[in-house]
Structures are given as structure tokens and as C-alpha cells.
Amino acid sequence: MLAEALEHLVRGIVDNPDDVRVAAKNNRRGETLEVRVHQEDLGRVIGRQGRTARALRTVVAALADGEPVRVDVVDTDRRRG
């Protein structure tokens, strides 16, 4: 449910909703949700000073009902930088 909720939240705020991917990974410390978006939407999802990414984390954490969950916005183009 968390991955689906996060995907919905992100799809609604980007220009390329069909390029939004959320992958859930479990490790010892809990769940990590990896968000991938179109390169042009990266700034939108992170926001000024990380504001939007923080808002996404806050809402996902609230829905997680106390379970630890990480939200990572993955810059798939970083290797080129």
C-alpha cells in the first residue's frame, strides 16, 4: 500500500506521470521506497531545499503507522554528472 500511495502522490505532481516508478526494498532496518521519475521532473519531486521530498516522506511515514520506512528519490542520471 505504501508504494502505491507514494506512486500516486508523485504521479500527481510531475509532468511525466507514466515515467514514475516506485520500487519497495526490504532490509533489516525496514522498508525503503525508491522513487524514479523522468529526469525533467527530478527538481519538481525534490523541491527547493528538498522541501517536496520532505513532504512526501512525512506523508508516507504517517501512512506507515509507525513502521520505519525510507523514501529515496533516485537520480538515475547522476552517473553522467
Added chain:
Amino acid sequence: MTVDNEEHTPDPGGTASDDDVATDGGTKASRLDEEGDVAADYLEELLDIADIDGDIDIEVRSGRTYISIVSEDRSDAGLSSLVGRDGEVLEALQELTRLSVLTATDSRSRLVLDVDGYRDRRGRELAKIAQDAVDTVKETGEDVALEPMSAYERKIVHDVVADLGLLSESEGEGAARHIVVSPSDD
């Protein structure tokens, strides 16, 4: 028959067949209606996915869209999780909802989101906090610094302090931004 400078509200049943000129910016009322619809869809689907019971009310009042998520079951734990500590989750959700409007309509939204009547309750608390600060300033003649608050909450406090005839200013940056109440000049 002319279509220039009309100030009527759009007629949904009418024959809107004019070209681009007539849609330039649209009327403010229709923009706010669209804003409310986009925001409600965004929130509705989130509630659906998260399996949280709630109804969404949209109200346009003095040039702003107000969206409330309410529940008939007053003890609904799901809704209170969307408020969070000090309304932290509510603020985050409001921000995302405003962004969803920006994405869908290309215009910035100042919509106000409320969940489970939190803003009314908090508004009364803020009025009390402002009143107490004003009383202290009047008694002691010294400045009183309040806890950090969001821009929305600071506005509420500024208004109450001004109504009571004292001065207030915001100081500090970012998450530390807070109001200082001081005696009036006269």
C-alpha cells in the same frame, strides 16, 4: 452580441464556443472550481489507496479554495494520522496538493487543506496563545517571543495581536521563524 469584458460566472450548460481569446486566464471563480476538483481527486485517490474513510468537502470563500477531509466516525484514527503532530502531516499534504494543482493547471494554488477540523481547533488555540502573549506584554511592558509556527499560523496570530492593539513581528529563519509580540508605540 459581445463577449468582451463579461464578468459573469461561466454557464456550464451554455454554448461556450468562442476561440482562445475568451479563455485567457478564465474567470477567477472557474479557476478556483477547477483547483478544488483537481485537489479533491488527488486526495480522494490517496484515501482510497490508504483505505482511510473520509469525505471531501470543497468550499470557495473570499478568493480561496478550502478543502476539508472529514469523517462521520469521530474517532477515526486514519484521519488523525493525516494531521500528525502539530499538524505536520497536514502541512505536508497541503503542500503536495497545491503542487498537484500547479501541475494540472499551470497556476499556483493557495488552497487551504483541513483534516478532521484540525485548523478550527488550532485556530482557537492560536487565538488563546496570542491573547495570553498580549496580556503578558501589557503586564510587563516587555516583548514576548512565541514558539515557531508556519506562515499560515503566524498570520492568524498577527491578526489577533493587531486586533488587540499591540505589535507583532516575525523573526528567525525557516523552521525557527516565530512571532515576537511587543508593546504598541504609543
